[in-house]
Amino acid sequence: MYVRYLKLFNILSGALSGFNLGFCLALLMTQWTWLELRFNAGLFILLGLFLGFVTGFMISFKHSRVWGGLSVAALVLTGLVLGQGIENMQILLGSVFREGLLIPSLSLTAANYITAGIALLTVLVSWVSRRLQCLQRNKI
Amino acid sequence: MKMGKRILTTVLGSILVVSLAGCGTSQQAQTPVPPTATEQSTQVSKANPMIVDKVAKTVKIYTEVNAKYFVEPTRHGIVFKDGSNGEKSILKAWTNQNDFYNGLIDIGAKPGNNLTLETVAAVAGDPLDVTITWNGAGKQIPLYDAIIDSQNKKADFRFGGNQDRAKTIKTGCILCLDSCPVGITSNATYPQKSFDNKQVEFRGNKAVLPADGTPVVVTFKLK
Numbered sequence: 001m002y003v004r005y006l007k008l009f010n011i012l013s014g015a016l017s018g019f020n021l022g023f024c025l026a027l028l029m030t031q032w033t034w035l036e037l038r039f040n041a042g043l044f045i046l047l048g049l050f051l052g053f054v055t056g057f058m059i060s061f062k063h064s065r066v067w068g069g070l071s072v073a074a075l076v077l078t079g080l081v082l083g084q085g086i087e088n089m090q091i092l093l094g095s096v097f098r099e100g101l102l103i104p105s106l107s108l109t110a111a112n113y114i115t116a117g118i119a120l121l122t123v124l125v126s127w128v129s130r131r132l133q134c135l136q137r138n139k140i
Numbered sequence: 141m142k143m144g145k146r147i148l149t150t151v152l153g154s155i156l157v158v159s160l161a162g163c164g165t166s167q168q169a170q171t172p173v174p175p176t177a178t179e180q181s182t183q184v185s186k187a188n189p190m191i192v193d194k195v196a197k198t199v200k201i202y203t204e205v206n207a208k209y210f211v212e213p214t215r216h217g218i219v220f221k222d223g224s225n226g227e228k229s230i231l232k233a234w235t236n237q238n239d240f241y242n243g244l245i246d247i248g249a250k251p252g253n254n255l256t257l258e259t260v261a262a263v264a265g266d267p268l269d270v271t272i273t274w275n276g277a278g279k280q281i282p283l284y285d286a287i288i289d290s291q292n293k294k295a296d297f298r299f300g301g302n303q304d305r306a307k308t309i310k311t312g313c314i315l316c317l318d319s320c321p322v323g324i325t326s327n328a329t330y331p332q333k334s335f336d337n338k339q340v341e342f343r344g345n346k347a348v349l350p351a352d353g354t355p356v357v358v359t360f361k362l363k
Contacts (some may be wrong), residue, residue: 033213034336037228088211091352095208099227108207108352 006060006136009129013064014056015049016122020071022048023115024078026096036044042100061129072119095138144157149201184357189234192243197362199243207352210344215317215335217287217327217342218358223312230344231272231356233314237306240314241324244268244299249362251301255269255321255332262328263319265299268363270315270325274350280359286348287317290341296328297360315358317342325360 022045029041061067075093083089093115094108103111182190190204203218209230213345220236233240242249252265271280282293297315305322306313316323318330320342334340350356 030212037214037216037225040227049185083211091211095206095211095352099208104227104232106220119320 003136006129006132009054009125009132010060010064011053011056012125013061013068013122013129014059015053016125017067017071018048018050018052018055018066018116019045019118020048020075021052021124022046023093023096023100024071024074027075027078027082027092030092030096031043040099040102042096042098045097046098060133062133064126064129064133068122068129072122075115159247185355186234190239190243191263191297192245193245193320197247197249199240199247199360201240201358201360203356203358204234205344205349205352205354205356206230206232207344207346209342210346210349213335213341213343215320215342216313217283217315217317219314220312223310225313227353229313230342230349231358233312233358236315237312237314237324238303241301241303241306244324244360244362247362251299251303255300255302256320257305259321260332261319262331263298263300263326264328265301265325267363268297268299268325269359269363270295270297271355271359271361273359274354274356276350281348283315283358286345288343288345289317291339293329293340297325298328300324300326 025048026042026044029044030036032041035041052131079089080086081095083092090110090112092112097115098104098106098108146159162255177205184200184202186202186320191200191313192198201218206227206229208227209216214228214230216225218231218233219225220240221232221234223237226232235243241251249266249268252263254264255261270283272283272286273280282295283297287295289295295317300320300323302320302322302324309322311322313320313323314325316326318327318334319332321332332338
């Protein structure tokens, strides 16, 4: 019974962790000014999402909670360090998010709420994914 | 150990939500009051993004603030939103670079056309006063007061021209912050490639500019 959900949550967990890690990479790439002014560095978010999705499809994560937590932690810390504070972090995360997802008319506030929602969802999905793994193992 | 991980993820998630959600009011774009029918012909807006006044020798254009460049450096001051550099400027314009070029010609400005992609020189052309204002600003503010210039020099904006390249390359560049062979106007204070060679950096000044997404009217006046 759990197998179907286990696979679904494994893919979701991979995709969300990939999204967060891709977001980190996008933030780091914006620091390379030459690239930032010639290329949409925010596209690394979509790349991360895609790679995370594919990985989740192909591999069963043994430590989905760790990956999920680490990806969120990495995103928060990267934003804080690069923005050198919360106010600039909000601007940086919001602007890279809307540029990367090709929604230039999105307000920074909306972009930041969505980012925060995805971060929380990552933690939740990773936790559920891990629980399902444990239940499946106990059943066997 | 397990409890520690749970606590860590919960705390990190909470920090992210609180810190990101906290930007609601400070970064909220001000909603412009819709103009009346008579005002529409004399006021710039999204629907009417450029007004040329041949008598006053001014070109006014509608733009919106892009707060990304409060944080990151850029050489792009004003760019047409649908140009390839549309998301890379401090102010995002609703009029395109070709119409803007024609507007400057209409007020009698003469382009310099002295730069190529290879030259390292300062842009020539008629000098321009560039000012900005927005709902609530209450006055015209020199554009360069809203720019943080790492060298603290004064701007010398010129009508560089570059119409052919602007049409071919389609970057959408209307105002560049150092001399530029593609931008319609640019800053003669800094020779071409000054930004690329890291001699100077520019950022939007958040102490002067309004919040992200706020409509800003830019006025170019022939000196």
